[in-house]
Amino acid sequence: MDALEDGVLDGNAIGGMLIEVFGAEMTTAVGICGVCGTRGQVAEMPVYQGRMGSVVRCRVCDNVLMVFVEVRGITCVDLSGLASLS
Amino acid sequence: MEGTAVRGRLTWQTATVGAVIDETSKVRTLSLDVPDWGGHQAGQHLDIALTAEDGYRAERSYSIASAPGEPVAITVERLDDGEVSPYLTQDVQIGDEIEVRGPIGGYFIWDPPVSGDGPLLLAAGGSGVVPLRAILRHRGLVGSSVPVHLLYSVRSQAEVIYRSELDHLNQEADGVKVIYTLTRQQPPGWTGYARRVDQQMMAEVAWPVASGPLAYVCGPTNFVEAVASDLVALGYPPLRVKTERFGATGTP
Numbered sequence: 001m002d003a004l005e006d007g008v009l010d011g012n013a014i015g016g017m018l019i020e021v022f023g024a025e026m027t028t029a030v031g032i033c034g035v036c037g038t039r040g041q042v043a044e045m046p047v048y049q050g051r052m053g054s055v056v057r058c059r060v061c062d063n064v065l066m067v068f069v070e071v072r073g074i075t076c077v078d079l080s081g082l083a084s085l086s
Numbered sequence: 087m088e089g090t091a092v093r094g095r096l097t098w099q100t101a102t103v104g105a106v107i108d109e110t111s112k113v114r115t116l117s118l119d120v121p122d123w124g125g126h127q128a129g130q131h132l133d134i135a136l137t138a139e140d141g142y143r144a145e146r147s148y149s150i151a152s153a154p155g156e157p158v159a160i161t162v163e164r165l166d167d168g169e170v171s172p173y174l175t176q177d178v179q180i181g182d183e184i185e186v187r188g189p190i191g192g193y194f195i196w197d198p199p200v201s202g203d204g205p206l207l208l209a210a211g212g213s214g215v216v217p218l219r220a221i222l223r224h225r226g227l228v229g230s231s232v233p234v235h236l237l238y239s240v241r242s243q244a245e246v247i248y249r250s251e252l253d254h255l256n257q258e259a260d261g262v263k264v265i266y267t268l269t270r271q272q273p274p275g276w277t278g279y280a281r282r283v284d285q286q287m288m289a290e291v292a293w294p295v296a297s298g299p300l301a302y303v304c305g306p307t308n309f310v311e312a313v314a315s316d317l318v319a320l321g322y323p324p325l326r327v328k329t330e331r332f333g334a335t336g337t338p
Contacts, residue, residue, distance in 0.1 A: 002129065003308070003311040003312070004307050004308075004311050005307060005308065005309045006306050006308045007307065007333060008307050008331065009307070009331050009332075009333060010329065010330065010331045011193075012131070012191055012194055012331070013331070015131070015147075015190040015192075016096060016133040016145075016187055016190045017131075019095075019096040019190065020096060023095065025190075025191075025192040027192055027193045028192045028193050030097060042193075042328060043191075043193035043301045043328075043329075043330075044193075
């Protein structure tokens with residue numbers, strides 16, 4: 001597992017947006033990577049933020065777990081990289 | 087839906103800037119009067135949104151600097167190419183209104199009964215000290231006797247945020263020890279650490295694993311990565327090392 005570089009955030013940074021999307025505090029939720037099976041709390045997952053939105057990756061295999069893109073006030077959500085989130 | 091905030095849902099609301107304290111030449115604390123604030127826990131953050139005249143909207147997360155029960159305050163470091171921090175640290179006036187939502191976060195929080203009574207290791211890189219200061223203030227206000235080591239990595243003494251408060255705690259508070267490492271510039275006669283954190287430093291500063299410590303590490307990503315991996319190498323269980331990574335702000 002390589003160290004993350006400066007500029008990469010973690011799931012804490014998107015806690016507010018996650019409440020908006022899921023209606024609940026999600027940074028303590030546990031996600032399981034759909035590729036390698038790594039299990040971890042959302043708060044500890046690497047988050048890459050840009051003007052378009054946020055990409056959440058697996059800490060171990062770099063698989064894209066979640067993508068959030070905001071378009072005209074609507075947040076589009078792709079969770080297909082996760083095996084589960086609870 | 088204006089004005090129909092559903093309880094338990096996070097809604098944007100208007101806060102008024104109540105007071106401004108300059109902490110360093112680049113860092114400022116703002117106290118915010120938030121009319122519908124449900125109370126926060128030590129270590130949580132809030133989001134701030136600024137909307138430009140052309141409609142462009144920028145949102146940022148800031149750690150809450152005050153303890154539960156105290157007025158909401160944030161401490162903001164100016165990033166020269168930032169979209170939000172220059173306004174909050176230079177242009178904002180008492181009485182100005184800004185959009186906020188919060189409190190946010192259930193992971194990086196210290197809640198004394200739930201978090202247990204093991205000693206606390208707080209490790210801050212630069213402005214990563216902000217949520218840790220909320221934890222220290224909360225510890226004082228609730229009369230907790232949990233022993234605390236705060237390791238604070240910062241480039242120079244002039245960049246130490248909350249310096250008088252931390253020095254006071256270091257001298258007066260039972261069970262609190264503040265350890266600085268000044269990574270770039272040290273005052274004459276400095277006998278403390280003068281390098282970036284490494285495993286040897288963590289071994290000297292961290293509580294022994296057998297004492298059941300709980301660690302909170304906050305700062306720029308490379309700082310958090312270094313401290314967290316050093317702690318795990320020292321035998322800290324990963325679940326006892328809570329981390330929060332900031333955006334790039336240089337190397338503290």
